[in-house]
Amino acid sequence: MTTVVLSLGANLGDRRAALTAAVASLKPVKVSDVYETPPWGDDDQPTYYNIAMIAHDPDRTATDWLELANDCERAAGRVRDPARRFGPRVLDVDIIAAWQESGEPIFCGSEKLTLPHPRAHHRAFVLVPWLSIDPEAAIPGRGRVRDLLRDPNLAADARTLRRLGGLEYVG
Numbered sequence: 001m002t003t004v005v006l007s008l009g010a011n012l013g014d015r016r017a018a019l020t021a022a023v024a025s026l027k028p029v030k031v032s033d034v035y036e037t038p039p040w041g042d043d044d045q046p047t048y049y050n051i052a053m054i055a056h057d058p059d060r061t062a063t064d065w066l067e068l069a070n071d072c073e074r075a076a077g078r079v080r081d082p083a084r085r086f087g088p089r090v091l092d093v094d095i096i097a098a099w100q101e102s103g104e105p106i107f108c109g110s111e112k113l114t115l116p117h118p119r120a121h122h123r124a125f126v127l128v129p130w131l132s133i134d135p136e137a138a139i140p141g142r143g144r145v146r147d148l149l150r151d152p153n154l155a156a157d158a159r160t161l162r163r164l165g166g167l168e169y170v171g
């Protein structure tokens with residue numbers, strides 16, 4: 001395995017630099033444009049830059065991807081604040097879903113790694129960038145992203161996202 005869909009977000013410091021460095025480490029096969037997105041889940045923080053990417057590595061397990069994601073967050077200087085859920089951060093790398101080489105989706109229910117990501121289907125800042133790089137995108141067990149985005153609340157959230165362009169062009 002595996003093919004993974006990753007969602008990256010940054011809302012502290014140099015957001016573009018943090019995303020650019022992570023892309024260099026994660027070596028995706030596809031990366032979305034950058035979207036500027038209002039904070040979700042905790043309003044009292046700056047806007048985020050979000051991207052989605054698809055990455056593939058036949059030798060890497062889902063747990064290996066999580067370790068690499070955590071390495072990227074550490075390299076960006078992320079300090080976790082256990083008292084503040086969904087709070088601001090220099091970089092967040094979430095694994096949204098993963099598939100075996102055979103195409104079989106990976107389901108996983110531990111606290112350390114839950115797949116598919118348990119909140120991805122509520123987040124326009126995940127679904128909109130992902131759909132932009134894969135029109136057939138689907139969350140295993142939940143359905144196609146384009147159908148999920150028909151939900152009125154998600155559709156309203158999707159309208160608040162601002163597409164800024166590719167990382168190389170975002171100031």
Ligand SMILES: Nc1ncnc2c1ncn2[C@@H]1O[C@H](COP(=O)(O)OP(=O)(O)OP(=O)(O)O)[C@@H](O)[C@H]1O
Nearest residue numbers: 085086092093094095096111112113114115117119
């Ligand atoms: N699919 C997943 N992707 C990334 N981390 C995960 C996943 N499933 C479980 N985790 C675990 O979640 C822990 C907390 O991650 P993090 O601090 O990024 O959460 P959060 O940003 O507060 O919330 P969210 O995961 O909803 O974005 C990580 O240490 C990681 O082990």
Ligand SMILES: Nc1nc2c(c(=O)[nH]1)N=C(CO)CN2
Nearest residue numbers: 009037038039040048086125
């Ligand atoms: N717009 C937006 N909001 C968030 C984000 C994010 O990446 N983008 N990440 C969070 C971490 O849990 C909490 N809220």
